[in-house]
Amino acid sequence: MRILFAGTGDIGIPTLRYLAFNQTLVGVLTQPDRPAGRHRELKAPAIKEELLCVAPQLPLLQPESPRTPDVAAWVQALMPEVMVTMAYGRILPRALLDAPSVACLNIHASLLPRHRGASPIQAAVASGDRESGITIMYMAEGLDTGDILLEKRISLHRRETSGSLSERLAELAPIALAEALDLLALDKAPRIVQEHALATVTGKITREDCLLDWSRSAVDLERTIRSLQPRPGVIATLPLASGDTIPVKIHSGIVARRAQGTPGTILRSDARGILVACGEGGLLLGTIQPEGKGRMHSSAFARGTALAQLG
Secondary structure, three states: OEEEEEEEOHHHHHHHHHHHHHOOEEEOOOOOOOOEOOOEEOOOOOHHHHHHHHHHOOEEEEEOOOOOHHHHHHHHHOOOOOEEEOOOOOOOOOHHHHHOOOOEEEEEOOOOOOOOOOOHHHHHHOOOEEEEEEEEOOOOOOOOOOEEEEEEEEEOOOOOHHHHHHHHHHHHHHHHHHHHHHHHOOOOOOEOOOHHOOOOOOOOOOOOHHHHOOEEEHHHHHHHHHOOOOOOOEEEEEOOOOOOOOEEEOEEEEOOOOOOOOOEEEEEOOOOOOEEOOOOOOOEEEEEOOOOOOOOHHHHHOOOOEEEEOO
């Protein structure tokens, strides 16, 4: 079948490769190049960079919005039978949903209806979910509300981060898509209505989401740290002996369930690291990163910094 792919983030790269080498890919829709880095130079989306490597001859469109009439005309001219989207970052209008003659499919990185929206991988880790997966769904005008074609499930590892889960789901996506396309070709693809009453919705990660609140439980904070690794990471403040605080980025931590103290106080710092009291339990900091410096173990940071601590 003639397939049009729409995607932006690097999680969609394995799917793009699968379509380029195993299906009849007729074009790619992605977001525009954006300023990035310290010098704010234009950087192409990951999908565009990959397309230029694997199939530079294919049509590529980078509209600011998919709702403009010229986008619908461009898509219709390619005569796709199936449109596949993954991490495109835009809600498609009805004109694009109706353009494919067979189906418009979205690859979503969660087990719907749980974790609809922009950050399902981070939400799965932060929530302590035991499993996640890939959902192939028929696209609708709502936010991840369409009928389900199929799901593929995986168990989360004990120390899973959003980065590691994203890599695993990225590799699972083309496997799920291949099965879905086979079912469509055989006219055996099911349509399973979502249980909308069970839906949860995630938003884009904000700066506020990255600020660690010591009044929360250590279990929640440790999950939050892993959910925002490797990026954007979380920021917390540690008390100094001078009475001031110092911000640090925290890359890892271990829950100390029996620790007790006023949230945000340092209970001890030794060769094992810095132990900070939380709303429930304590968090033993592992790898941290002071502003303007490289990563280091919290014990090394404590040796060179006058921290305020009990005892």
